[in-house]
Amino acid sequence: MGTPMRLIQRSHGQWNRSKRNKWSRNVTTVANPHKLFLDPSPLELLQATLLGSVTSKTKCQTDADRNRQILDLIEPQWQGGYLPPPLWHALKGVSSTGFKEAEGRLKSITTISSLKDVTERLVIDVDGARSLQSQLPGIISRCRGQHSSAELLSVFGDIIVRLQRLKLPINSDTYGLGMELAAENLSSVAFHRFFTGFIRSPKGIQISHLHNVIQILYETVRQELFESPHYDTTHILAEITGEYDAFSENGNIRLHDFLYSKLGGSQDDFHADLATWTNYLCLLSILQSREPLISSWKAFMKSFRSETSSNLHSMYSVVLALSRVGRSETAAKFLEDISIRNGDSLPSLTEFPHVREILNDSVLCQVLVDIVGNHEYEALLELAVGDIERRLGLQWVTAQQSEIGAHSSITPGSLWTSFEHQPLFTIDGDCAGYDNPSRLFSELEVSGCSRSPDQLGQIAELLHEHDGSGFEVTSHNHSTGGIPRFKWCPQHSPIEFSHSQLPVSSDRTGKWTPTSLGLIWARPLINGIVQERGKSFHFMQLGSLDMQYNPNERWQPSGYIVVWDRQFGHMNALFVGTDHGVIDRGPMPSNAPFGTILRIRLPHIPDSEHWSSADHFHLDLDPSLDLYSR
Incomplete structure (x- = not known):
């Protein structure tokens, strides 16, 4: 027509x-x-x-x-x-009326087909090119609900080709958006293409322009290695630093070359981009970089000011990244560098959110004894002893005064005061604080992100012990109103998947498996298709979630189960439509009243940063390739 x-x-x-x-x-x-x-x-x-x-x-x-x-x-x-076809506009040009119409459509595009159509009609001159590029971030964001990141990367590449063939200007922000999409898909070819255009942009470029790119790269590689520990990342490292690149061309500028050239700037500029530098060093760590990592770390230390605990925590994050990928010797060397820089001490280490992971690394523990400093050593010892006591269910009098021993006086009125003059362990192996829920909370905090099936099995055993009890939890959505009260009812694996090889209820092998641990893999769905890459979650079931709108009402099932994020160490509520029983693998129910995944926490746990995720997920048994027996 x-x-x-x-x-x-x-x-x-x-x-x-x-x-x-x-x-x-x-x-x-x-x-x-x-x-x-x-x-x-x-x-x-x-x-x-x-x-x-x-x-x-x-x-x-x-x-x-x-x-x-x-x-x-x-x-x-x-x-x-x-409307005439796009070729008509290329032949005749866009009228003022047609330009305004196409420009107006840019703010409502939600699909790739619409984006292609408007691009062909609008991008034929400089004004059309600039108009499209100014709206591209919003367009890509809206299209994510309908298309995968790989599809968006493909169409984005077509837009760049069109702009280049028509010799129209391409700004650095457009190339930066392309690098973000390439990073999401771990496409080294696309990344090279967009980065080359980025550094050749006529306007001056700064490290701050690469903040999102480096963060996405780090998070995507970390997610990939968590799900596939043997994933080969050499092609990514070759593109970033030139390592393992047998076909590198002379004069080919890499991301590492550009960043390293900026390390000689002022300290104020350096600390303004501290988060970017931290993510970049963590990225090099998990990519198994060698010489570029060492040289960047040395330059990083020369420009670093350890005036605040947040700055110090940035340094400890790099040590943690090395430890997580098995590079404990390099992590120990970096810890020694931090200690030397801070006068043979490691300030604020006990305040580091992931300090327990560092303490669980045997190589780092041996080094800490000599480099941590007296004051911080006592604080670390206090932290370790406190964890042991909480895991045993022991509660001592808080040391309000210096003469009161914090680890020697039993809290008056506690459930185990009868053991004050008796051994803390009974004859059958139970401890004096056997029924104390702090045992479960502490075990989650210490072992919730462990890669050992046996340590996760200890959490499962504690869930058995506290079956029938309930603990009120809060949601980050409570402030918005209309949200009921929630209660976590601990239970070991309330949900089982149909056609599982070994149902939880019949598992008597004594060996912990993903099925017997109750592990769930939630992968994002787009138009009914499971996305291979994206923000997926690896959960361990902790029980069901009850809700109550009014204090006079009875608690009732919410359709959510309580789960623990094994990768990032957070408690969440996952909507499955029931509080227990057998469910099919596949798309989760679409009638979630409070969102498919609800962030919850115990009242005594500090609130974490706000986060967002996809709207729909595919639920399945987690193959848990990250687990190994120690």
Whole structure:
């Protein structure tokens, strides 16, 4: 319906065979360099398509004249009520009315097909190119609900090709957005292409422009290695630093080259981009970088100011990243560097949120004894002893005064005061604080992110012990109103998947498996398709979640189960539509009243930063490739 009538009703009815053959003979002369003047121009080809014949170009007739003739020929034949195809705009140009219409559509695009259509209509000149690029971040964000990151990367690459072929300006922010999409898909080829354009942008570029790119790279690689510990990351490292790149070209600037060249700037500029530097060093750590990591760390230490605990925690984050990927020796060397820089001490280490992971590394523990400093050593010892006591259910009098021993006086009125003059362990192996829920809370805090099935099994055993009890939890949505009160009812694996090889209820092997531990893998769904890459979750079931709108009402099932995020160490509520029983693997129910995944916490646990996730997930048994027996 949107086709020129002249394309349907030709003025001469059918092609004239003799004319077609004559024109064909002219085309074949392209192979002869002495007869190039016989080759039809694009305008002659279009005229032949519309009229079935080609008139010779007179001396006074220019291509512009012929162009106007063809436009006059086509324009009156357009049927009203239908937009012309994109090729029409490329031939005629975009009118002011058409430009405003296409520009207005940019703010409502939610699908790739709409994006392609508007791009072809609008991006034919400088104004259209600038208008599209200014709206691209919002367009990509809206399209994420309908398309995968891989699809968005593909269409984004097509847009860049169009801009380059038309020789239209491309700003650095557009290349930066392309690098983000390439990072999400771990595409080294696309990353190289966009980064090359980024550093050649006419405007000055700063490290701050790469903050999101480096953060996405780090999070995506970390997620990939968690799900596939043997994933080969050498192609990513080769693109970033040039390591393991046997085909590197001379003068080829890498991301590492650009960042390293900025390390010699002022300390104020360095600390303004501290989060970017921290993520970059963590990225090099998990990518198994060698010399570039060491050189960057040394330059990092020269520019670093350890005036605040948050700055120090940035340094400890790099040590933690090394420890998580088994590079404990390098992590120990970095800890020694931090200690030397801070006068043979490791300030604020006990305040580091992941200090327990560092303490669980045997290599780092041996080094800590000599480099941590007296004051921090006592604080670490206090932390370790406190963890042991809480895991045993022991509660001592808080040391309000220096003469009161915090680890020697039993709290008056506690459930185990009868053991004050008796051994803390009973004859059958139970401890004096056996029923204390702090045992469960502490075990989650210490072992919830462990890679050992046996340590996760200890949590499962504690869930058995506290089955039937309930603990009130809060949600980060409580402040918005309309949210009921929630109660966590501990239970070992309330949900089982149908067709599991070994149901939890019949597991008597004594060996902890993903099935017997109650592990769940939640992967994002887009248009019913499970996404291979994206923000997926690896959960361990902790029980069911009850809710209550009014204090006088009875607690009732909410359809959510309480789960623990094994990768990031958070408590969440996952909607499965029931509080216990057998469910099928596949898409989760779509009628979640408070969101598919609800962040919850115990009242005594500090609130964490706000986060967002996909709207729909595919639930399945977690293969848990990250687990190994110690």
